[in-house]
Amino acid sequence: MTTENTTQAARGAMTAEFWNTEGGEVWVRQQDLLDRLNAPIGEAVVARADPGPGRRALDVGCGAGATTLDMARRLGADGACVGVDVSAPLLDLARERARDQTTGRAEFVQADAQDHAFEAGAFDVILSRFGVMFFTDPDAAFANLRRALRPGGALVFACWRSPADNPLSQVPLEAAAPLLSQPPPPPREGPGRFAFADPDHVRGILDRSGWRDIEIAPLDAPMPASLDEMMTLSLELGPLGQILRREDEATRARVTDAVAARLREEMRDGVVPLKAACWLVTARG
Numbered sequence: 001m002t003t004e005n006t007t008q009a010a011r012g013a014m015t016a017e018f019w020n021t022e023g024g025e026v027w028v029r030q031q032d033l034l035d036r037l038n039a040p041i042g043e044a045v046v047a048r049a050d051p052g053p054g055r056r057a058l059d060v061g062c063g064a065g066a067t068t069l070d071m072a073r074r075l076g077a078d079g080a081c082v083g084v085d086v087s088a089p090l091l092d093l094a095r096e097r098a099r100d101q102t103t104g105r106a107e108f109v110q111a112d113a114q115d116h117a118f119e120a121g122a123f124d125v126i127l128s129r130f131g132v133m134f135f136t137d138p139d140a141a142f143a144n145l146r147r148a149l150r151p152g153g154a155l156v157f158a159c160w161r162s163p164a165d166n167p168l169s170q171v172p173l174e175a176a177a178p179l180l181s182q183p184p185p186p187p188r189e190g191p192g193r194f195a196f197a198d199p200d201h202v203r204g205i206l207d208r209s210g211w212r213d214i215e216i217a218p219l220d221a222p223m224p225a226s227l228d229e230m231m232t233l234s235l236e237l238g239p240l241g242q243i244l245r246r247e248d249e250a251t252r253a254r255v256t257d258a259v260a261a262r263l264r265e266e267m268r269d270g271v272v273p274l275k276a277a278c279w280l281v282t283a284r285g
Contacts, residue, residue: 016086016112022245024089026236031064031093033229034237040221041158041276042067042129046074048282049127049156054078058123058148060113060157061085061131065094065106071127072104080105082123084113085131114141118148125149128157133195142209149285155211158219158278159196165277168266169193172234175262176255180247184239193238202281211283219280224271230263231256 018024027034035042046067051057053076059068062083072081083106085091091108098106109116114135126145135141149155163170173184196202199216206214225233235241235256244252266272 018242019085019087020089023242024087026241027063027087028089028093030232030237031090033232035064035066037223037225037229037233037274038129038276039066040223041219041278042070044219044221044280045127045129045156045158046070048280049125049154050074051124051154055124056122057081058118058126058145059083059131060126060128060145061134062094062108063087063090063131065091065097065108067127067129068094068106068108069097069101069104072098072101072106075104077103077105080107082106083108084111084116086110086112113145115144118144120147121150123149123153125154125156127155130158130160130193132157133159133193134191136191138195138205139209142205142211146210146285151285153285155206155281155283155285157281159202159281160193161218161277161279162197163194165197166275168230168272168274171262171266172230172259173240175258176240176244179251179254179258180243181251184243196279196281199279202279206281206283211285213282213284215282217280219276219278221276221278223274223276225274226271227260227263227267230272230274231260234259234263 049057049071055075056079057071057075059071059081062068062085065083068081068083075081083094088110091110094108114137126149145155160166177184202216203214235244244255263272
């Protein structure tokens, strides 16, 4: 695998095609684990964004709908939360979950929030748990979202801080890199998990796209995981999983052994002490 192909493989995780095929299918399989680990961040976003009963909210990059459903419960029968995502497999799961929910109104739309024609001023609040770092044109995306918000409405989202603030996220990649045909691309290359790590970059995007009263504050939460769970996160999800699916079986086996050995070094009291180091970003339209 050439350096160019490795980079393209990692970037492939950002595309609608990826999220509607292997990427979406993997995330559906692992959604219970992901929801459990991400729950503290999602709860913080929803609590901060909650506009009160009877209002309308838009959840960007809603995935399988955990935050959409949480917000819908808060808004009650007279309100609604609309989840938007590019992934049909994840939205199918979200709709299935919504059918089992007895309180609140949740709706789901398959679309790219960057350019979807939302009704102007249709929402009282826009929220997102890790769903806004993947836009190919963030300025255009946040301008489009601002148009969908009523004047003075709130924007609340969580995004990851830097790899240095989330060191365990890089441990599997570092363990795997010497065994791959080409090393993984830098973690901040293009849209992706760490695209919004620099708060000045985030503030600039929001300022240029017309937002005001911008606030960016640290949001941290423990995400302890077992070794098996960390292996799943490392080898099935994210850029390493994407790359490994294009490596041969022998390489995958060597990488699996190397990642497991490295993660064992990080274990404390039977778990890997993973932590989510994020930004909580708020603004007004």
